[in-house]
Amino acid sequence: MDRRELADFLRGRRERITPADVGLPAGPRRRTPGLRREEVAQLAYISTEYYTRLEQARGPHPSREVLAQLARALRLSDAERDHLHHLAGTPPAPPSGPSREVRQSIVDLLHRLPRAAAIVISATYEVLAWNDLAAALMEDFSALSRRDRNLVRRAFLGPHPHGRRLYGVSDGQEFAHSSVQHLRAASARYPDDPELAGLVAELQAGSEEFARLWAAHDVTARPTLCKTFDHPLVGPVAVNCDVLDITDRDQRVVIYTAVPGSPSEEALRLLSVVGTQRLDVPG
Incomplete structure (x- = not known):
């Protein structure tokens, strides 16, 4: 697990998403670009403290389930999702069945x-x-x-x-x-x-x-x-x-x-x- 690279990757992807992208109100006092940490945590169904530790390169090894939830919350592409898994030291699981979704x-x-x-x-x-x-x-x-x-x-x-x-x-x-x-x-x-x-x-x-x-x-x-x-x-x-x-x-x-x-x-x-x-x- 490359904690520093994982932290930088999560932060970069969080900052590129706007609240409107995920159906959240922007609010009048938004200072940070993209989403707040607590908003990502909410979308990924994990605690804000846990997500903050991941972005600070001091978090524990995330499970496949947590990585999947983070990938959905951050709207990652297939390639980005796989990269997230590799940074976390957990190669993505092979799909259980053939894809039916056409680009x-x-x-x-x-x-x-x-x-x-x-x-x-x-x-x-x-x-x-x-x-x-x-x-x-x-x-x-x-x-x-x-x-x-x-x-x-x-x-x-x-x-x-x-x-x-x-x-x-x-x-x-x-x-x-x-x-x-x-x-x-x-x-x-x-x-x-x-x-x-x-x-x-x-x-x-x-x-x-x-x-x-x-x-x-x-x-x-x-x-x-x-x-x-x-x-x-x-x-x-x-x-x-x-x-x-x-x-x-x-x-x-x-x-x-x-x-x-x-x-x-x-x-x-x-x-x-x-x-x-x-x-x-x-x-």
Whole structure:
């Protein structure tokens, strides 16, 4: 534990936060920049004396719980939170499960790609964010429950309208195999996540194919560079498939684009206009 560095770090982060940032009144006689020590202590649910001793480099070794409360009170970023833990001599505990929170900058990025269908998926293949064209090409994810937005569950357990697996993609079989391999690796990273364990158990019980692939213990998946969606309205849509890793959240951005000037690009342009309307349904 580096008491002096920890004290300086806490003081610096306290002084950069305004009372308005945390919903506190500024008051007429505020002399110190940022928050007062007693205000941080109140927000972190610890005593003012204890927090003061930490800032004076004479405090005891804080527990993980205290560090987590201080990180929330001081509005620390993920990197700052980890740094706080290291200064205190207590490395941050690994997350119990994959993150489901998508950074706003990533969400904004999806919507700045009007000619590409783009989604964000978690380590367990849950669709966390999407743009309008992705909803038109694949499915209106906003109309689905969180459970039904999991692509692995969809691939193995359905529904499969008109016998089409996972939106009629040309690499449905390959996707199924690679998703099991990714899920196997995720299980090793998050061995204590009950939700992930429940998903695997459900798939093993409901799909003999999944159970067989899971038993193979494969963890190396080949990247998919292109695929074709069999869309019920515009027909086949051939797209390039690019994947960007968001390593700090263990998420992936999947971007589908068509070759410029191709019939598939025209199909995507039509879908961007039509959206999720079902013009193939009479009435």
